[in-house]
Amino acid sequence: MASISSDSKIVLITGANKGIGFEIAKQLASQYKGYHILIGSRDAERGEKAAEALKKEGLSVEALAIDVADDRSIEAAAQTVKSKFGRLDVLINNSGIILDSFTGEPSSRAVFEATFAVNVFGAASTTDAFIPLLEKSAAARVVFVSSDLGSLTYRANPTGPYSFVDGPSYRCSKAAMNMLALTYAHRFRGQGWKVNIHNPGYTKTDLNHNNGTGTVEDGAKGAVRLAVLGDDSETATYSEKEGPIPW
Template identity: 45%
Template sequence: MAGLERIALVTGANKGIGLEIARQLGGQHGVTVLLGARDEARGQEAAGGLRAEGIAAEFVRLDVLDHQSIDRAAEFIEGKYGRLDILVNNAGIFLEEKPPSENDVATLLQVYDTNVFGVFRTTQAMLPLLRKSAGGRIVNMSSSLGSLTLNSDSGFELASFLVLGYNSSKTAVNALTVFFANELRGARIKVNSADPGYCATDMTGHAGSRSPAQGAIAAVRLATLPPDGPTGGFYNEEGPVPW
C-alpha cells in the first residue's frame, strides 16, 4: 500500500498496549489511527496526546459489548474515510483469581463476551470496510496463555497460571483467527494473532516484565505485513507461537 494513506482502528486504545500500538502505527508507519474506546474523555485525551506527538489520531467511541456503538463506529469510518486498512482487536478484560474448579459461569460469560464475542462483533462489522482496502490486516491480541501446546507442557513458565476464563478466551480468539483467515484468503485480507508477552499494564497490576511499548511490537509488525506476509498464524516478536 505504498503511497496510500492507511487507516487503522485499534480497540481499547486509550491506554496500555492499545495506545502503544496506535502510537507505533502512527509514529513509525505514518498510519492514521482511530482510537476505539468506551470512555470519551479518556479516548479524547489519548488521541490528543498522540496528535501532540505529530500523529494523525482520532477518538472513535466503540464499546465491543455494544452492537450499536460498533455499527456507529463503522458508519463513521465509512463516511469519513471510505475504507479501513487495519483492525487491531485489542480490547480485553481479566477478571478471575480463582482456580478452574472454583470459577462460575457468570464470570466466564463476562470474560468471553468481551474477549471473544467482542472480537467477533467488531471484526464482522468492520469487514465490509476492510474489503475495500488494497490490503486489509486484522490483528487479534492473544496471549501465550491461550496456547494449548504450552499449557500442556509442565515446563511452561506460566503453567501454574490456571485462569480458565482468560486463558481459554485467548484460545478461542486464536480459533477466530484461523477461521477468519481461511475465509478471507482470497480477499487480500490477512488475519493473525499477536502475543504481546507479560506486560506491565493495568490488567496485570503493572507486574509484567515487559513494557506496553514492547508488547505492541508483534501486533504492529502483523498490522503492517507486506503482501507476501503470512496469514492465519500466531506470533510474538520473535516468531511463531505454538497453538
C-alpha cells in the same frame, strides 16, 4: 494533527486509550508515514484525551468511541468510519479483560460470560461489523491481540510456560479467540487479507494491575509489524516478538 491524504491507511485499534493499545497506536503512527489511527475507546472522554496526547506529538490520530461489548456501539462506530473514510485498512482487536482470580478457584458462569463477551464475542462482532469496510481496502490487515495463555500446547505441558497460572475463563477465551482469528484468515485468504495473532507477553498494564514484567513498548512491537505486512507476508500465524508460538 497530521494531514490525512486520500491514500492514507485507516487503522482502528480497539481499547487503545491506554496500555498496549495506546502504544501500538503511537508506534504505528510515528514509525510509518501514511497511517491514520483511530483510537478506539469504550469511554469517549478517555479516548479523546489519549488522542490529544498523540496529536501533540504531531501524529495522525483521532478518537473513536466503541464498546466491543455493545453491538449498537460497534455499529455506530462502523457507520462513523464508513461516512468519514469509506473503508478500513487495518483492524487491531486489542480490547480484552481478565476477571479470573488466578488463585486456583473455579471461575463462575458470570465470569466466563463476561470474559467471553469482550475477548471473543466482542472481537467477532467488531470484525464482522467492519468486514464491509475492510473489503474496500486494497490490502486488509487484521490483528488479534491474544496471549500465550491461550496456547493448548503450553497448557498441555505440565512444565510449560506459565504452567502455574490457572485463570480458566481468560485462558479459554484466548484459545477461542485464536480459533476465531484462524476462521477469518481462512475465509479471506483468497482475497489477500493478512489475519494474524499477536502475543504481547506478560506486559505491565492495568490489565494485570501493573504486575507484568514486560514493557508496553516491547508488547506492542509484534502487533505493529503484523499491521504493516506486505502482500507476500504471512497469514494465519500465532506469534510474539521473538517468533512463532505453538498452538
